Amino acid sequence: MKIAIIGASGYAGGELIRLLVHHSTADVVCATSRKLAGTPLDQVHPQLKGFTSLNFENPEIDAIDADVAFLAVPHTAAMTYAGKLLSRGIKVVDLSADYRLPKEIYEKAYGVPHTDYFPAPYGIPEIHRKDCIGAKFVSNPGCFPTGATLAAAPLARYAHTVIYDSKTGVSGAGDNPSATTHYPNVGDNIGPYKLTSHRHLAEMKQELSHLGSAAKCYFTPHLVPVNRGILTTAHILLNEPMDQKDVENLYRDYYKDEYFVRFQKPSLAAVRGSNFCDIMVESEGSRVVAVSAIDNLVKGASGQAIQNMNLMCGLKEQDGLMHPGMLP
């Protein structure tokens, strides 16, 4: 299976290539970067030395020869490529935000017009698997909404309010340096940002609604000095109290067939480099605290994108994703 990665010099693109090394049938044949066209991949991604002899190339969309393309480019760029790739019969997984929300909500949340809108399956397979199987296009969810939604999903329809408090590693911001990600500002430090207005809130609300919940939803992210990972504490305020045993049974039953959801005390290190989402729940009656941990670049981006590709192509869902975490 020939794979093209548009935006391969970034963090999500590099991670796609790293994970696909272990895929049984996927072969990355095209990796794009406009700034680095002609440069060997391993000069930018030294972790891949010995695993690829490709050079970056310009994204010449009309010339790409692939079965599946991953769009690992910023939002607004993905919408200029998705339709063209699809019209050439190439299946597409979009890692950007361009197809995660209905047009009007996207335009409001991102403050830009959508120039090539079409509806798409929202690829959290644990919740939308049926829509992803055999699809030609899947919109890969945001990293925060993935961890948050998996933490709250089993209780969503019993809740009147859900408050997500997330801590994220710095690679979530991509490889473009900024004052926020500058080491002296991040190292030995922790701080909140976008206290009430992060764009991912729209996806979180959309998923609660999809799960049959009318709960109010709030979200505040914090930047912590680690490279990878998102830990989300979900405070789920219930309409009726539920005891610990019932909550645990509900979660275990909800995820009983889900390979990538594990029940144990979440920690970023235990999921680092892996496609797992670790969850822990505790009830104090009408408030349940559910905590999830994911690697933002794997379950929050490239791993989940490969999970979606596998579903789209009728492959084993875990293909290429059988990596345990990296602790310590």
Ligand SMILES: NC(=O)c1ccc[n+]([C@@H]2O[C@H](COP(=O)([O-])OP(=O)(O)OC[C@H]3O[C@@H](n4cnc5c(N)ncnc54)[C@H](OP(=O)(O)O)[C@@H]3O)[C@@H](O)[C@H]2O)c1
């Ligand atoms: N980082 C995460 O944890 C994470 C998690 C979930 C989703 N995502 C999403 O995944 C996408 C990639 O994220 P990232 O963190 O990997 O970003 P990144 O590190 O900034 O990389 C962006 C990549 O896109 C390419 N690119 C930028 N503008 C382009 C354009 N107009 N046309 C073609 N290529 C373009 C860049 O190379 P050139 O500029 O050289 O072409 C680079 O290879 C984003 O939409 C992001 O929101 C990221």
